[in-house]
Amino acid sequence: MSSFLPPSRVSLPLLACLAWMALPGLAQAKDTDSNALGFKAYEKGDYKKAHGLFEKALKQNPDNAYARLNRARTTTLLNKGKEEVGTFDYCDYGSNWIFRALADLSRAVELDRAVVLPKIDEDAKGLKALKARSEYKKWRKAVSVLAGEAGGAEKVIRESPEWLFQAPRDIPVFITLKPDKKIIESRPPEDEKPAGQWSLKGEQLMFTPEKGKPAAWKVITEKYAFNEGQDFFFELQLVPVDAETSASGWLSGPLRMGPLEGDCE
Structure with missing residues (x-):
């Protein structure tokens, strides 16, 4: 008589858990997918949809530097010009799109400066309106000192x-x-x-x-x-x-x- 015993039903959840642990990249899949799908929508010009997907990616992983950069882009594109309206409250940090976009860029630079900073400098689409502002130019000077750039x-x-x-x-x-x-x-x-x-x-x-x-x-x-x-x-x-x-x-x-x-x- 064989001593082999088939696995019980109770062990199936354990086996599933072990299989999940054996795939270290799987836990990040949803986060990566949300950002990637958001970028596709961004490239098609659907900035509202893209923004929602970038926010979803950041809820799943607040340390996603790329989603931070991308959300700064859609924040800029969806809000540019609002600062010229009389009801705009410059000192309301939570609603001021300029500060919100710079906050995302700052966190992205902090997380992965070597990769993110060149992408910011090359951006001529999503961040165009932000880059035209003096707030951004002062922020960029601060980053230049942080990064130890030439001229210092x-x-x-x-x-x-x-x-x-x-x-x-x-x-x-x-x-x-x-x-x-x-x-x-x-x-x-x-x-x-x-x-x-x-x-x-x-x-x-x-x-x-x-x-x-x-x-x-x-x-x-x-x-x-x-x-x-x-x-x-x-x-x-x-x-x-x-x-x-x-x-x-x-x-x-x-x-x-x-x-x-x-x-x-």
Whole structure:
């Protein structure tokens, strides 16, 4: 008599589970399919359908860098021009399509910068309206520092004269680095006033205030979080290399320059 016993019905779910585990790529299939189907709809010009599929892909896998990039494209295409309507609330981060698209691009760059960033730079269709905006251009400068691109911080500083300092519950201070190396400080609605001199030393910025010692500053890329910390976009910051406890006001840093324009604090 054979000692072989056929598998019971109870073991079938276990066998199915083992078969699923043996196929590591299968668990990602739905996610990949949603993004791929969305891209097909996108190429056909059905942006609304594509957007829904990209959102489905991100619900299944929030770390899908390609779906992030693609959703930024359809967010732009479906919402461009709305910022020109009188009812548009620029400071409503959840409804501002510019910030939503930049948040997806920021997360995509964070997840797979080497692959995603060239695709962003080459895009002339989905991101066209976003790329025309100053918010995107400032965001791209922040990404250039993050990626360590040619020219680096020195190029960014030379091309970025306007910076913002804003302490909690305080009036914003605007710092301008003039071509003649003067630092101009302005607090609306007051007039501008000189605040010192600036110079470049390699990739460091040297500030010599009207009163005080010269100090070295550096440019870095940081995240600006919004929607209660659920989203972010990249921005540039100027920060003192050696923070002095005696420094006050804008000399304590950081100075910010990023997609957010205006006072939304």
